[in-house]
Amino acid sequence: MFDNVGWLVVWPVVIPILGAALAAVAWGNERRQSILGVAGLGAQFIASIALFSHVWSHGVVTMSMGGWQAPFGIALAADTFGAGLTLVGSFVGLIIAVHSIGATDAAHRRAGYFPLLLALMAGVAGAFLTSDIFNLYVWFEVTLISSFGLIVLGGRREQIDGAVKYAFLNLIATTLLLIAIGLLYGLTGTLNMADLSGKVAELPQDSTLETVALLFLVSLGMKAALFPLYFWLPAAYHTPLPTVSAIFAALLTKVGVYSLIRVFSLVFPESGDMAREAMIWVAVATMVLGALGAMAESDIRRFVSFTVVSGVGVMVGGLAIGTEMALLAAIFYFVHSIIISAALFIAASMIVTAGKATRIEDLAGLYKRAPFLAVGFLIVGLSLSGVPPLAGFWPKVFLVQAALEAGSTVLVAGILLSGFLTLVAVGRAFALIFWRASEDETPLPDAGPLVKGSLGAFAVTTIVIGLYAAPVVEISNRSALELLSPDAYIDAVLGSPLAALGADDVPRAALSRAGKEIQ
Amino acid sequence: MEVAFSIVVGVLFAISIYLLLSGSLIRLLLGIFVLGNATHLLLFVVGGLMRNAPPLIPDGLMVAETATANPLPQALILTAIVISFSLFSFLLVLAFRAYQTLETVNTDEMRDAEPVPAQTVLRGSDV
Numbered sequence: 254m255f256d257n258v259g260w261l262v263v264w265p266v267v268i269p270i271l272g273a274a275l276a277a278v279a280w281g282n283e284r285r286q287s288i289l290g291v292a293g294l295g296a297q298f299i300a301s302i303a304l305f306s307h308v309w310s311h312g313v314v315t316m317s318m319g320g321w322q323a324p325f326g327i328a329l330a331a332d333t334f335g336a337g338l339t340l341v342g343s344f345v346g347l348i349i350a351v352h353s354i355g356a357t358d359a360a361h362r363r364a365g366y367f368p369l370l371l372a373l374m375a376g377v378a379g380a381f382l383t384s385d386i387f388n389l390y391v392w393f394e395v396t397l398i399s400s401f402g403l404i405v406l407g408g409r410r411e412q413i414d415g416a417v418k419y420a421f422l423n424l425i426a427t428t429l430l431l432i433a434i435g436l437l438y439g440l441t442g443t444l445n446m447a448d449l450s451g452k453v454a455e456l457p458q459d460s461t462l463e464t465v466a467l468l469f470l471v472s473l474g475m476k477a478a479l480f481p482l483y484f485w486l487p488a489a490y491h492t493p494l495p496t497v498s499a500i501f502a503a504l505l506t507k508v509g510v511y512s513l514i515r516v517f518s519l520v521f522p523e524s525g526d527m528a529r530e531a532m533i534w535v536a537v538a539t540m541v542l543g544a545l546g547a548m549a550e551s552d553i554r555r556f557v558s559f560t561v562v563s564g565v566g567v568m569v570g571g572l573a574i575g576t577e578m579a580l581l582a583a584i585f586y587f588v589h590s591i592i593i594s595a596a597l598f599i600a601a602s603m604i605v606t607a608g609k610a611t612r613i614e615d616l617a618g619l620y621k622r623a624p625f626l627a628v629g630f631l632i633v634g635l636s637l638s639g640v641p642p643l644a645g646f647w648p649k650v651f652l653v654q655a656a657l658e659a660g661s662t663v664l665v666a667g668i669l670l671s672g673f674l675t676l677v678a679v680g681r682a683f684a685l686i687f688w689r690a691s692e693d694e695t696p697l698p699d700a701g702p703l704v705k706g707s708l709g710a711f712a713v714t715t716i717v718i719g720l721y722a723a724p725v726v727e728i729s730n731r732s733a734l735e736l737l738s739p740d741a742y743i744d745a746v747l748g749s750p751l752a753a754l755g756a757d758d759v760p761r762a763a764l765s766r767a768g769k770e771i772q
Numbered sequence: 773m774e775v776a777f778s779i780v781v782g783v784l785f786a787i788s789i790y791l792l793l794s795g796s797l798i799r800l801l802l803g804i805f806v807l808g809n810a811t812h813l814l815l816f817v818v819g820g821l822m823r824n825a826p827p828l829i830p831d832g833l834m835v836a837e838t839a840t841a842n843p844l845p846q847a848l849i850l851t852a853i854v855i856s857f858s859l860f861s862f863l864l865v866l867a868f869r870a871y872q873t874l875e876t877v878n879t880d881e882m883r884d885a886e887p888v889p890a891q892t893v894l895r896g897s898d899v
Contacts, residue, residue, distance in 0.1 A: 391851065391855070394855045398858060398862065401866075410884045416870075417870050421804065424859055428808060428811055432811050435814050435818050436814075438818055439818025439819070487886075
């Protein structure tokens with residue numbers, strides 16, 4: 254039953270679902286839930302390593318669900334891009350799970366924190382690994398319903414307020430996505446992205462197709478927090494438990510960006526010109542306004558929310574240029590941004606705990622009182638701004654180079670300006686929070702090894718990627734090449750092995766004949 | 773038949789957008805509800821409408837001999853209905869909780885997460 258390599262692509266999705274179910278059974282038992290949570294996400298991380306190493310050495314791994322051959326059934330498929338992001342995502346998920354044991358109250362964990370976190374991670378992995386566009390919508394909803402549960406955990410006033418905005422706007426965004434998927438199905442008669450790739454190219458490139466492409470840009474852009482649809486993010490991301498903010502910032506907007514990259518490289522590689530043209534301006538506006546928002550913000554956690562918005566602009570800018578170098582930069586930035594967003598929210602929550610205030614104006618003198626936190630915040634903040642030799646530097650160099658080659662001066666200006674503004678904003682926050690003299694100079698109680706360790710792990714990761722960028726560059730480069738010439742992905746998906754037991758009994762020739770006749 | 777259904781879908785979308793532009797949580801909830809149902813109907817229409825041809829394949833054959841109704845949109849709609857039902861129930865509870873906690877259903881008065889900032893002047897000498 255398990256001799257088929259296709260199972261590799263199933264485990265990163267199934268393990269957290271099983272973990273969520275088991276953790277839900279252990280309801281009320283906080284200790285058992287914590288063990289299940291960390292073990293489940295650890296197992297998902299191991300499964301993602303196995304998947305990625307197989308994809309790296311042998312190419313795309315696919316599996317058809319329920320014995321239905323793609324394009325009729327739903328196939329999961331992992332190329333370098335999807336498998337790589339699953340790996341980074343599950344790494345961050347695992348560290349945040351460990352961090353949350355040290356950073357959250359047992360009462361919150363008893364109220365269903367770990368089952369929801371595991372379900373969220375299953376949804377994220379499912380979205381990264383599916384090759385069916387309707388299934389992608391379903392995974393969006395899985396992440397959405399788990400994130401609804403996580404965002405209200407604790408039930409403070411501002412949380413309820415933030416959750417209302419988050420829930421309504423995200424539900425509208427996924428409904429718009431469903432409309433776009435429905436219209437695309439009406440045009441092509443298929444939902445499989447590999448199959449859509451060929452069929453969309455054969456369609457007349459008229460205003461109907463442009464509209465569908467724009468609808469994808471709007472709905473996924475709303476999920477990814479692109480200008481002018483990002484206002485829900487700084488209104489909501491600072492309200493939940495700090496660890497929840499960290500996982501949201503690391504992964505939820507990224508699922509939107511991932512889907513944008515996947516849809517526009519696989520489904521609309523040649524069409525959707527209007528959407529692409531809009532994308533450059535939208536990306537520039539997002540990165541600059543996000544950085545300006547961060548500069549103007551006085552609440553430290555909302556400051557971090559705005560930097561997350563700014564980062565989304567950089568990735569979408571890479572997609573809008575669409576050359577090999579630009580996609581390489583976008584994917585590298587994707588990896589960097591997952592790590593750095595989580596690290597910044599963890600650092601921000603440590604600052605709030607240490608300084609007992611949320612406003613930058615009310616915080617002071619933490620450099621003497623919490624030196625570890627000061628160094629950690631400085632490293633991740635500088636990496637965010639793109640200061641060499643940290644990880645944030647390289648993708649911006651590649652993206653500026655790609656934009657110059659493509660002659661897009663507006664994007665070059667946007668990246669440089671947003672990087673500069675972010676550096677100013679980080680410098681201002683650091684100077685005020687850490688360097689400003691404070692009357693109280695007693696050292697703070699230690700935050701605990703789990704909390705400090707997770708910030709340290711992210712800081713070390715960003716330094717290591719910065720100093721030794723070659724592996725990430727190589728992975729991003731291969732992902733970009735696969736996105737630009739998706740033939741291997743398409744062939745693998747359309748010829749994927751059947752997952753059902755006794756799959757050999759299914760007369761495959763008859764199935765493919767049926768496919769031809771229906772076409 | 774498709775034209776008539778398309779018009780119905782369009783009217784439903786217009787109603788839902790009108791409701792979603794309101795500042796009252798109750799109207800927003802109704803707008804979400806209408807939007808979801810308009811989308812389900814849209815999925816039904818884009819799959820093509822056909823009468824009296826159930827998608828059943830006779831014994832001994834792998835493929836139906838004549839054209840049949842498209843069964844896939846119904847599977848999609850069923851999935852979408854279940855999902856939107858569960859999310860809508862969550863929204864209902866959340867809206868009620870918001871009314872209890874924040875004592876308003878007017879979105880303009882919900883400023884807890886984004887308070888109007890107080891002005892603080894920082895001078896260089898503070899740093």
